[in-house]
Amino acid sequence: MRDLRVYIDPVVPGARAEGAAFYSRRADGPYYRWFYAEGMGCWRCSRIKPDRLMLRVLCVAPWDAVPAALQDRLGEHYLE
Numbered sequence: 001m002r003d004l005r006v007y008i009d010p011v012v013p014g015a016r017a018e019g020a021a022f023y024s025r026r027a028d029g030p031y032y033r034w035f036y037a038e039g040m041g042c043w044r045c046s047r048i049k050p051d052r053l054m055l056r057v058l059c060v061a062p063w064d065a066v067p068a069a070l071q072d073r074l075g076e077h078y079l080e
Contacts, residue, residue, distance in 0.1 A: 001078050003027040006066050007058040022070060023050075023058055026078050034070060043073040 007023040022034040024045075032045040050058075063071070 001026070001075065004074065004078055006061045006063070006074070008061040008065070009057055010059045011057060022061065022066065023048075024074060024078075032077075034073070036067075036070075043067075043070045045073075045077065 004024065004026045007025075009021065009023075023031055024034060025031045030047050031050050033048045034043055034045045036042075037044045066074075
């Protein structure tokens, strides 16, 4: 997926596990917050407008730190 960046909040414990929030942005597009909806058994997202402080805290997540199910969901969300 071209120009896709996935972020985590390094301050939140367990940021690499399911149940933690991930954030994504493609090129200059909007930011999305991704969270695992346990009752539904899938990753869900909501479009957000992060403030400057939040942008300073987020770190780029290595692709291997992103759960496989979320990787699949990101692929569906950001179709070429």
